[in-house]
Amino acid sequence: MPRCVSADTCLSDYLESKTDINTAFDRFGEQKVKCGFGKLGVCCRLCSNGPCRITPDSPKGVCGATADSIVARNFLRMVAAGSACYLHVCEATARRLKSIGEGVTPLSLRSQQSLDELAAMFDIEAETTEERARLVADKVLADLYKPRNEKMELVEFMAPKERIDTWERLGILPGGAKAEVFDALVKTSTNLNTDPVDQMLHVLNLGISTGLYGLAMTNLLNDVIMGEPEIRIASTGFSVTDPDYVNIAVSGHSHSVFAGLIAYLESDAAQAVGREVGAKGIKLVGMTCVGQDMQLRAGASGTDIFCGQAGNNFTQEALLSTGAIDMVISEFNCTLSGIEPIAARQQIKLVCLDDVAKQSSAELLTDERGKELELAETLVRMAADQHKQRHAIDTGVIIDVPQHGFNDVVTGVSEKSLVNFLGGSVQPVIDLIVSGRIKGVVGVLGCSNLAEGGHDMMTVNLTRELIKRDILVLSAGCTTGGLANVGLCSPSAAAQAGPGLRAVCESLGIPPVLNFGPCLSIGRIEMVAKALAETMNVTMPELPVVISAPQWLEEQALADGAFGLAMGLTLHLAQMPPVAGSPIITKLLTEDLPSITGGRLFIESDPVKTADRMAAIIAGKLGALGVAA
Numbered sequence: 001m002p003r004c005v006s007a008d009t010c011l012s013d014y015l016e017s018k019t020d021i022n023t024a025f026d027r028f029g030e031q032k033v034k035c036g037f038g039k040l041g042v043c044c045r046l047c048s049n050g051p052c053r054i055t056p057d058s059p060k061g062v063c064g065a066t067a068d069s070i071v072a073r074n075f076l077r078m079v080a081a082g083s084a085c086y087l088h089v090c091e092a093t094a095r096r097l098k099s100i101g102e103g104v105t106p107l108s109l110r111s112q113q114s115l116d117e118l119a120a121m122f123d124i125e126a127e128t129t130e131e132r133a134r135l136v137a138d139k140v141l142a143d144l145y146k147p148r149n150e151k152m153e154l155v156e157f158m159a160p161k162e163r164i165d166t167w168e169r170l171g172i173l174p175g176g177a178k179a180e181v182f183d184a185l186v187k188t189s190t191n192l193n194t195d196p197v198d199q200m201l202h203v204l205n206l207g208i209s210t211g212l213y214g215l216a217m218t219n220l221l222n223d224v225i226m227g228e229p230e231i232r233i234a235s236t237g238f239s240v241t242d243p244d245y246v247n248i249a250v251s252g253h254s255h256s257v258f259a260g261l262i263a264y265l266e267s268d269a270a271q272a273v274g275r276e277v278g279a280k281g282i283k284l285v286g287m288t289c290v291g292q293d294m295q296l297r298a299g300a301s302g303t304d305i306f307c308g309q310a311g312n313n314f315t316q317e318a319l320l321s322t323g324a325i326d327m328v329i330s331e332f333n334c335t336l337s338g339i340e341p342i343a344a345r346q347q348i349k350l351v352c353l354d355d356v357a358k359q360s361s362a363e364l365l366t367d368e369r370g371k372e373l374e375l376a377e378t379l380v381r382m383a384a385d386q387h388k389q390r391h392a393i394d395t396g397v398i399i400d401v402p403q404h405g406f407n408d409v410v411t412g413v414s415e416k417s418l419v420n421f422l423g424g425s426v427q428p429v430i431d432l433i434v435s436g437r438i439k440g441v442v443g444v445l446g447c448s449n450l451a452e453g454g455h456d457m458m459t460v461n462l463t464r465e466l467i468k469r470d471i472l473v474l475s476a477g478c479t480t481g482g483l484a485n486v487g488l489c490s491p492s493a494a495a496q497a498g499p500g501l502r503a504v505c506e507s508l509g510i511p512p513v514l515n516f517g518p519c520l521s522i523g524r525i526e527m528v529a530k531a532l533a534e535t536m537n538v539t540m541p542e543l544p545v546v547i548s549a550p551q552w553l554e555e556q557a558l559a560d561g562a563f564g565l566a567m568g569l570t571l572h573l574a575q576m577p578p579v580a581g582s583p584i585i586t587k588l589l590t591e592d593l594p595s596i597t598g599g600r601l602f603i604e605s606d607p608v609k610t611a612d613r614m615a616a617i618i619a620g621k622l623g624a625l626g627v628a629a
Contacts, residue, residue, distance in 0.1 A: 004028045006455035008485045010404045011311070014238075015318055021345075023317040024338055028450040040581030041071040046190045054581060063191055071582035072196035073188035075558075076203055078578075080184035082559030083206040086214025087144065087177050088356065089254045089332060089520075093221045094140040096256040099369040100225065101133030106373060107259050109133060110227035110300050118220055121157050133224070140217060146176030148183055158212040160530055162539045163567060166597060167208060172201050172566070177209035196584050204597065207562025215523025215563070219414075222293070222520075225256045227300020229414040229517070231421060234295055236484040237405010238315075240308030241324040246274045246282040246387040247307075248379070249325045251316070252332035253520060255293040257353055258284075260372025261329075261379060262294075265305040273380050277388035282380060283307040285325065287316050288334050289518035292480060295411050296517035308405075312448045312481030313553070314455050317342055323399040326390060327383040330357045331367070334447075334478075334554075347397055349386040351379065408490045413474075413514045415527035426531045429472075433544060434627055437500040439470040440544045440618035441532075443525045444513075446560055447553035448478040452574045456482030458550040458607060463488055465611035467512040470498035471618070474528065477519035479551070489515040522560055526567060536625075541568035541598025544621040546614045548572040550607075561601075565589075568598030570617055574605045 004025040006012045015025055037043040042054035044061050052061035052070075060066055099105040109115060112129060119125075119132045122139050126132040143152045152174050156164060167173040174180050184202055187193040223229075241247050250258060264270045265282055274282040284302065286294055286309035298306045310319045313334040319325060320342045327349040328339065340361045343350050350362035353375075358364050365375060390397045422428045432438040444463050452458035459479050466473055467488075475483055487493055494505035497512040505512050516524050525547075533543050547564050549557055552573055564571045579585045589601045604610040622628070 002029065004450045004454050005457070007457045007460035007482060008455070010402065011315060011318060011455070011485070014402045014404065018318070018321055021317070021321050021342060022338070024314050024336060024450060025455065027338070039578055041074050041578035042067050042581035044070045044074070065194065068196040068582040068584045069194040071579050071585055072199040073193070075577065075579050075585070076184055076199045077188045078555045079203045079206050079559050079562055080181050080188075082555035082557065083177070083210040083214065084181045085333070085556050086210050086218070086559060087181065090214050090218045090221070091141065091144055092254055093218050093225070093256045094137045094144075095369070096259065097133050097221055097225055098137035098141070101130045101137060103130060104370040106370070107263055109224055111223050114220065114223040114228055118224065122154065140213070140221065144177050144213065146179065148175035148179035150175055152177065152209065154217070155208070155212055158216055160533060160540060166568070167566070170201065170204070170596065172205040172208065174205050174209040177213055180205055180209060196582060197588070200585060200588055203562050204566045207559060207564075207566045210559040211523060211526060211563030211567070215520050215560070216526060217523075218520055219523050222255045225259055226297050229296045229412040229417050230299030231410065231412040231417050232299050234298065234409050234411045235308035235405060235407045236310070236409050236481070237308070238310055238319055238322055238401055239403055239405045240310060241285050241322065241401055242280070242283070242307065243324045243399045243401065244280045246277070246279045246383050247285050247325050248282065248383050249285045249287040249310070249319065249328045250290050250294065251288045251328060251330045251335040252290040252357060253518065254331050255290055255297070257331040257367055258290065258294070261376040262302045262305065264373055264376035264380060266302065270377070270380050273384045274387075277384045278391065279384070279387055282383065285310055287319060287328070288313050289477065289520065290331070292518035293520065296414070296521070299412055309481060309484070311485055312456070312478035314448050314450065315481070320346060320348055322401045323397050324401050326387040327351060327379070329353060329379065330359065330362065332357050335359065347386070347390045347395060349382060351382070405485055406487050406490050408492070409484045409515065410489060410491065410511055411515050411517065413516050414521070415524045415531065418514070418528065419531070426528065426535050430532065430536055432504060433622070436628070437470070437504055438472050439500070439615060440546070440622070441472050441474060442466050442614055443474045443476070443522075443545070443547040444479050444483070444550065445475065445522050445525070445547055446477045446479060446519060446549035446557045447551055448482055449551040449553045452551050452605060456551065458574045458605065459483065460486055460488070461607035462548065462550050462610055463513060464496060465607050466614065467493075467497040467501055469611055469615050470500040471615065472501060473513045474516060474525050475513055476516040476521035476525055480515050480517060483513050484515060488513045519556070519560070526563070529567070529569070538625065539568065539598065541594070542621060542625065543569070544618045544625070546570045546572060546617055548610070548614070550574045550610075565593060565599035565601060566597055570600040570602070572610060572614065573601065573603055574610070576603050
């Protein structure tokens with residue numbers, strides 16, 4: 001069966017040469033026939049009378065549940081799981097900051113300025129840095145742990161006032177985020193809530209805490225611990241790996257989990273461990289979103305020991321097959337199960353630092369507060385020993401690193417570094433839009449999947465169509481890994497843009513796609529959108545901005561999408577979520593939302609038609625503001 005293709009032709013060529021490995025690109029074809037009931041969301045397996053499947057001849061389950069009820073609770077469960085994932089990362093990050101503030105964790109904070117800004121935003125006064133860190137962390141944790149009937153306090157600092165008013169009017173302003181997730185699961189259990197509208201309002205509720213806490217707040221906390229992003233030039237692709245080094249690939253979403261490892265690897269002692277086994281030293285390789293986060297902040301933490309971002313979630317099996325990786329450390333998703341047999345064959349050590357990410361063949365090591373540096377030394381010595389073993393004579397390990405990627409990727413873009421680059425405000429972007437040199441802004445966000453024509457095909461083709469129309473693209477998530485590896489995050493990509501955007505990019509020395517890094521940075525792009533709306537004195541629904549998750553993959557992406565819709569933005573997806581079996585929910589999402597939150601969802605799988613529709617939506621918003629498109 002032919003392999004799934006990739007927009008990254010170099011990756012496709014490399015996979016074609018690897019006839020002896022099995023990857024997601026092979027397995028996608030084997031799973032090509034999909035369950036129609038699952039795609040529509042009309043399969044219920046909550047009780048022993050089922051699974052029940054809704055059809056025209058069987059319009060209700062055994063309990064009497066309709067397609068609308070079944071679809072709604074299935075969808076709410078998916079969003080609750082996605083929200084829980086992000087909140088897990090936010091909680092872990094806040095706990096790390098708290099342990100540093102208490103003096104338990106022997107690490108220094110890398111951005112005093114970020115801490116001071118957070119403390120000021122939360123009206124926290126303290127004499128010492130340590131006390132400020134502890135109080136900021138306590139404030140976040142207290143908000144996460146509130147009961148559902150007590151509204152989260154920090155929302156008012158993170159969202160525009162008009163959004164808070166809208167959410168209060170709709171009754172979707174979150175109580176304690178963890179309690180909201182808990183009750184979402186209760187609500188979707190057998191013979192409980194059957195009201196699809198109520199359940200969809202709960203989806204929007206979860207989207208708010210997902211975006212403001214799981215995304216935006218996690219970034220702000222990580223800025224304190226790991227340092228703020230700095231715009232710089234970096235490398236991407238498999239070529240970032242040098243087999244002469246001990247290479248540790250990192251996978252997950254929680255940057256602060258690696259604070260101790262990065263600090264230790266920056267020391268001469270750690271690099272000496274690598275040299276002792278015949279290597280030049282020890283490097284970290286980005287494999288999924290946490291690598292994107294490291295690349296974003298490497299200017300502040302890990303410049304010398306982070307060698308670059310290899311790709312995105314569906315490139316990891318190919319990366320391991322190069323033989324250049326000695327260890328993979330996972331602390332969260334998106335680590336594919338398919339890496340396990342490849343790791344065994346290539347003698348790659350697999351380690352997990354959080355049991356939520358435990359793989360069957362991986363060793364689980366405890367990420368204990370206060371023992372970060374001891375854990376780091378253990379990991380480094382394990383990786384070095386693995387490198388020595390793998391590079392011994394007759395191990396059967398073959399090193400085959402292709403020429404792949406780009407060395408001139410612009411990274412380190414954030415809501416703050418972008419404003420600094422622009423001279424202190426987002427007004428220059430607005431001026432460029434008003435002048436017509438830029439026709440608008442689109443956020444191309446989230447995951448990669450193999451379903452929309454192949455790996456990153458929709459993402460890359462849509463982005464190329466947008467920049468041809470002089471629309472500036474902001475990217476965060478696995479989309480960024482794919483876009484960077486085909487050159488769209490490099491300044492030379494300006495040649496692919498329309499004349500207006502090209503002239504802007506060439507005059508500033510920037511690419512037409514601004515690389516915000518990991519999926520967590522969707523929260524950063526929301527901050528940029530908020531700044532644009534406030535500077536233009538418009539509401540979020542009026543903003544000439546569209547967001548797209550063209551190749552969304554999993555439950556976290558659906559929680560991201562719920563955030564965008566709650567914020568009042570227009571959201572594009574290439575593939576309908578599993579809700580089409582419910583006429584009520586389909587209509588609510590695609591037709592009724594503008595009169596509820598101001599948001600809008602549209603589905604389109606053709607990149608040209610999608611770009612045309614986005615351009616028309618933006619032009620319509622500009623026209624409503626009295627600006628000629």
